[in-house]
Amino acid sequence: MSIAYVIERLEMASGPDRDLDELIAAALFPEHEFMQLKDAPEGVGCMMYRWPDGQQVSALRATSSIDAAVKLYELVLPRHDLFIENYGGEWFSSIKDRFEKKTYMSRANCKNGAIATCQAILSALQAKGEAR
Numbered sequence: 772m773s774i775a776y777v778i779e780r781l782e783m784a785s786g787p788d789r790d791l792d793e794l795i796a797a798a799l800f801p802e803h804e805f806m807q808l809k810d811a812p813e814g815v816g817c818m819m820y821r822w823p824d825g826q827q828v829s830a831l832r833a834t835s836s837i838d839a840a841v842k843l844y845e846l847v848l849p850r851h852d853l854f855i856e857n858y859g860g861e862w863f864s865s866i867k868d869r870f871e872k873k874t875y876m877s878r879a880n881c882k883n884g885a886i887a888t889c890q891a892i893l894s895a896l897q898a899k900g901e902a903r
Contacts, residue, residue, distance in 0.1 A: 774798055774897045781890040786883055787835030795889060796831040799847055799896075833889050840888035848895060855884055864891035868899075 777794050784791055833840045837855065844853050844866070852867045862884040867874040881887055 774893055778890060778893050781886055784886050791834050792831045795833055834886050837884045837888060840885040844888065844892050847892060855888055857884065862887035864888045866891050866895040
């Protein structure tokens with residue numbers, strides 16, 4: 772799965788999508804493990820992802836929460852500035868490298884700020900050549 776495919780899926784998304792969250796996580800964090808929840812039926816649990824600093828977090832919910840999308844941005848694009856704007860119900864996100872002074876834009880015409888932010892994150896990583 773390419774990062775371009777995930778960006779394409781984000782462009783088509785109209786709202787929160789768990790499958791899309793999993794695609795984002797798989798593209799950004801290949802190291803993950805399944806945690807069996809206590810007293811749950813066999814096979815019912817959640818995925819845990821190891822962030823670059825080794826911290827483990829529960830399953831990603833970046834398409835449903837701007838806060839979660841911002842946390843994702845903070846973890847994968849340190850030393851960058853994130854701008855999120857809403858004009859008349861349309862969300863726009865952009866990311867700028869503080870040192871290179873280069874802006875990687877995502878002009879997501881969608882009603883979901885979290886999805887616009889995820890698209891900006893993945894587009895910036897793709898432009899920087901850091902996505903797998």
